[in-house]
Amino acid sequence: MLIWANFWYNAGMRGRLISFEGIDGAGKTTQVQLLRDYLQKRGEQVLLTREPGGTYIAEQIRQILLDPQNKGMDELTQVLLFQAARAQIYREVVLPALERGTSVIMDRSRDSSVVYQGIAGGMGREMIERLNDVSTRQTIPDITFLLDVPVKIGKLRREGEEPDLIELQKNSFFQKVRRGYLQLYEEDTTGRIKKIDATKPIAHIAAQIVKLLEEWDSHAAST
Ligand code: TYD
Numbered sequence: 647m648l649i650w651a652n653f654w655y656n657a658g659m660r661g662r663l664i665s666f667e668g669i670d671g672a673g674k675t676t677q678v679q680l681l682r683d684y685l686q687k688r689g690e691q692v693l694l695t696r697e698p699g700g701t702y703i704a705e706q707i708r709q710i711l712l713d714p715q716n717k718g719m720d721e722l723t724q725v726l727l728f729q730a731a732r733a734q735i736y737r738e739v740v741l742p743a744l745e746r747g748t749s750v751i752m753d754r755s756r757d758s759s760v761v762y763q764g765i766a767g768g769m770g771r772e773m774i775e776r777l778n779d780v781s782t783r784q785t786i787p788d789i790t791f792l793l794d795v796p797v798k799i800g801k802l803r804r805e806g807e808e809p810d811l812i813e814l815q816k817n818s819f820f821q822k823v824r825r826g827y828l829q830l831y832e833e834d835t836t837g838r839i840k841k842i843d844a845t846k847p848i849a850h851i852a853a854q855i856v857k858l859l860e861e862w863d864s865h866a867a868s869t
Contacts, residue, residue, distance in 0.1 A: 661691070661749040662866075663740070663785065664859070667757045668793035669823050670813055671800030672844045673851070677793065678753045680852045681859070685749060693743050696753035698731035701738050707731040712810035719811070725763045725774065732756070732781040741783060756782060757790060757830060757839075762812065765826035766819050786838070789862050791855055792831055793844035797821055 664681070666674040682694040699708040710716060711727050732755070743750050756778040764774035795803075797820045804813065831839045840858045842851055 659747055661744045661747050662789065662862075663744060663750050663752070663787045665752045665755040665757065665787040665790045666793065667754060667761075667790055667827060667839075668844060669795065669797060669800045669820050669827070671803035672793035672795045673803065673848070674753050674793055676848060677791070677851060677855060678751050680848075681855055682751055684852075684856060685751075691746075691748040692751060693739070693748050694751045694753070695735065695739060697735060697755055697758065698728055700735040703738075704731040704734040707734070712812065714809070714811050714814060716811055717814075721763070721767060721769060724767075725759070725769055725777070728759050728763065729777045729781045732759070732778070736782045736785065741785065744785075752787070755787060755790075757792075757827070760830065761823050761826035765829070766822035788838070788866075789859065790839045791858070792827055792839050792841045793851070794824070794827065794841055795844045797824055799845060 666678050668674055678694055678696075682692050685692045697704075698711055699705045707727055707730055711719075711724065711731070740750050740752070756775075759774050759778060760771055763769045764771040797817055800820065801817070807813075828841075831841050842854055844851060846854075
């Protein structure tokens with residue numbers, strides 16, 4: 647395995663772009679860290695980051711977006727701020743890392759905007775996808791792990807945490823978010839989105855993610 651990992655890095659190939667998606671409380675943050683640790687142990691160059699945020703400037707945009715005091719934020723302002731943060735992290739961090747052969751693991755990326763703002767927020771998928779293309783220079787993750795949990799479980803897992811501006815939304819909003827993600831999964835003809843039952847134990851999910859990534863690697867190597 648180590649041999650393969652070294653081959654991947656030394657061959658000067660573009661790094662893989664791996665994103666994690668799911669409703670709030672799905673357990674993404676734990677899984678992104680486990681995958682990062684696993685790949686690093688294999689000797690790979692890996693970068694873990696998150697959206698919105700991940701750079702000095704984008705983290706400041708994150709604060710505006712998630713501040714519960716900003717209840718009066720217009721929906722279009724929200725869309726554009728998520729995109730502004732995305733443009734910053736892709737241009738400053740993600741695209742240069744991929745170019746130098748580093749794999750990037752993202753705790754949320756473009757699908758979050760499609761689902762939260764485009765579908766659940768009613769802003770329309772088409773506009774969001776157009777903006778996503780501009781912000782990312784038309785970059786789509788190579789593989790996306792959709793951690794799927796019922797809204798009730800997501801909510802239970804967040805108990806005790808102070809809700810941010812997005813988390814203040816009603817349950818019905820998160821139902822739409824979950825359904826939105828499942829819709830993206832069902833419509834995905836490329837096989838990019840891998841749906842994971844995230845009600846399962848942490849180690850089981852982590853093992854499934856590694857297996858799916860290895861399958862992706864061997865497929866990529868043969869094409
Ligand atoms: P996240 O960092 O996952 O929050 P937490 O660590 O508290 O779970 O994401 C912050 C919130 O922003 C989350 O509720 C989802 C939302 N979001 C959007 O609505 N659109 C987007 O494009 C992104 C990236 C996130």
